[in-house]
Amino acid sequence: MNTSPVYLDHAATTDINRAALAALTEQMTRTGNPSSLHGAGRRANRVVDEARGQIARAAGAHPSEVIFTSGGTESDNLAIKGLFWSRRAANPDARLILLAGIEHHAVLDTAEWLQAQEGAELLWMPVDADGVLDLAAATALIDDHHERIALVTLMWANNEVGSVQPVAALAEYAAGYGIPLHTDAVQAFTSVPTDFAASKAATMAISAHKIGGPVGIGALLVRRDVVLTPTQHGGGHERKLRSGTLNAALAAGFGVAAEAAAAVRQNEYERLCALRDRVIDAVAELIPEAVLNGPADREHTGQRLPGNLHYTFPECEGDSLLFVLDMLGICSSTGSACTAGVPQPSHVLVAMGRDARTARSVQRFTLGHTSDERDVEKLLEALPEAYGRAKKAGMAADESSIHTAGTGFTR
Structure with a gap:
């Protein structure tokens, strides 16, 4: 196996x-x-x-x-x-x-x-x-x-x-x-x-x-x-x-x-957009409260990177969701990082007008040249359970202890 x-x-x-x-x-x-x-x-x-x-x-x-x-x-x-x-x-x-x-x-x-x-x-x-x-x-x-x-x-x-x-x-x-x-x-x-x-x-x-x-x-x-x-x-x-x-x-x-x-940019763009849209459609059904951040670009007009999926999952720490997903075999990324035990909000979401609490409850999934339908299906299989467990764990700290600097986000 x-x-x-x-x-x-x-x-x-x-x-x-x-x-x-x-x-x-x-x-x-x-x-x-x-x-x-x-x-x-x-x-x-x-x-x-x-x-x-x-x-x-x-x-x-x-x-x-x-x-x-x-x-x-x-x-x-x-x-x-x-x-x-x-x-x-x-x-x-x-x-x-x-x-x-x-x-x-x-x-x-x-x-x-x-x-x-x-x-x-x-x-x-x-x-x-x-x-x-x-x-x-x-x-x-x-x-x-x-x-x-x-x-x-x-x-x-x-x-x-x-x-x-x-x-x-x-x-x-x-x-x-x-x-x-x-x-x-x-x-x-x-x-x-x-x-x-x-x-x-x-x-x-x-x-x-x-x-x-x-x-x-x-x-x-x-x-x-x-x-x-x-x-x-x-x-x-x-x-x-x-x-x-x-x-x-x-x-x-x-x-x-x-x-x-x-040489394959245009074909790869369409392929990754199709995989991305598959996730967007499924998440809307599986986790209706999840919010896609950034332009949806359903017409594939180049408003969004083709392999990018960035979500707010309300009432859970992004780090918690990342760790649960990791245990379930999914490697993702988060817009927050833990510095001295204090979760940090994504500076990008703060610039976009989100509050600090919302800006900590995020997860990024990015597809690439080795990604395929099986990867998408495994993500969709694991995501509801991971979100449920992370949400049950709750938020690590209230907003009064949160600072907006130092997200630690990788490119």
């Missing part, structure tokens, strides 16, 4: 693509620093260049715009700090960072660090009840404060509730004032169309292990006319933006994964 757990946390990380694994392992047996001038170095450099081209094609970018990093977090740090420092150097009054409360902590914490250490000021853009940016309000903020805005940052798709954001519209509007926009596209890349050139974004963060590539490598796409101040220094690699010896093996795996995921 197969007792393997059902993995429904593909937004956190997903299985490596077999072709990507083959490319990775092949290159790991070969020696050569891509910066060396001898034959082994030139061979490694060709591997990196090929991967750079594969990623660029998948992302709608020029190969020279692909700057390799260690992953999405480093890419966000390089973009936000680099843009802020370069813009402030050109105009000391440009200290405002325009952002929304739904951003991943790689963006939020970087912006807050700049606020605490570098004199940045944060200007918050509102989102609606589905976690989608209020574009009219955002553009009004740009109109009112454009002379002091250093940069705008808006994730392409939210990692918790799956809402896809109007990145291109906001980037184009900001560009009218000469303001650069950074977008964290870690969740969106190869799941929904993410054409870097067409988006008008200045920078875009992506990561390999979210799309079937290896852990430990990502990229920041940097438009060729954009000036960034580096966050680390050394040999001047990657257009002098990110010094450090390039890992040809990881790059090869990333490139193959990007090419493979891009």
